[in-house]
Amino acid sequence: MPILNLTMSVEPNAQLTEQAAALLMKHTHGILHKAPELTAIAIQYVPAQQWFVGGVTVAAQRKASFFLDIKVSDETNTAQEKAAYIDAVYRGMAELLGPLHEVSYVHIDDARPAAWGWGGVTQQVRAVRKAVS
Numbered sequence: 001m002p003i004l005n006l007t008m009s010v011e012p013n014a015q016l017t018e019q020a021a022a023l024l025m026k027h028t029h030g031i032l033h034k035a036p037e038l039t040a041i042a043i044q045y046v047p048a049q050q051w052f053v054g055g056v057t058v059a060a061q062r063k064a065s066f067f068l069d070i071k072v073s074d075e076t077n078t079a080q081e082k083a084a085y086i087d088a089v090y091r092g093m094a095e096l097l098g099p100l101h102e103v104s105y106v107h108i109d110d111a112r113p114a115a116w117g118w119g120g121v122t123q124q125v126r127a128v129r130k131a132v133s
Contacts, residue, residue, distance in 0.1 A: 001034065001035070001038040001039065001040075001072075001073070001117075001118050001130055002028060002032070002034050002039055002040075002070050002071055002072045003039075003041075003042075003070070003071050004028065004037075004039070004040065004041045004042070004046070004068060004069070004070045004071075005042050005043070005069045005070075006020060006024065006041065006043045006044070006047055006066060006067070006068050007041070007043075007044045007045070007046070007066065007067045007068075008020065008044075008045055008046070008064065008065075008093075008097065009044045009045075009046050009048045009058050009064050009065045009066065010045060010048065010064050010097060011045065011047070012045045012095065012102060015069070016096060017043050019096055020043055020093070020096060021041050021043060022091040022096070023037060023089070023093070024041055024068070024089070024094065025041065026068070027085055027088045027089055027092065028085075031081055031083055031084050031085045031088060032049070032072065032076075032077050032081055032082075034082075034132070035039065038099075038118065047059075047101045048064065048065075051065055053065060053101050053103045054103075058101050059102060060106045062099065063081070063098065063099050063100060063101040064097035064098055064099065064101065064104075065101040065103065065104045065105045066093050066097065066100075066105075067104065067105045067106075068093075068105070068106045069106070069109060070108050070109065071108045071109045071116065072108060072109070073109060073111060073113050073116075074110040074111060074112050074113060075110070077108070077110075082108050084109065085106070086106045086108070089106050089121055090104065090106065092104035103106050111123075112124075113126075113127060125132065
């Protein structure tokens, strides 16, 4: 499981939404080894005229930007996997969005297993159940 929240500073576009979701699914599974059937992705758009970096809109800078917040269970990925993921997502988003502002963020939030879960069961309880079965 993870949950991914992606916000992009471009006009909403159904094709771009599909491409971004596919890119994130590919890297989330391929690099972070997360199960696709348990991966949820939400995509939102903010107009470039409302996205500021350094006090100036990215529209005025003729750039695009994005912010990805992904929540994963703590201690399930190495520092090297996280670095590779951040790099791959940044490069992929640059391909999708065009000239990308360097101040575009990927935040991998390592959530404690006791603090989150899905289907009404925490990740900690799932780990204990798996260990005893």
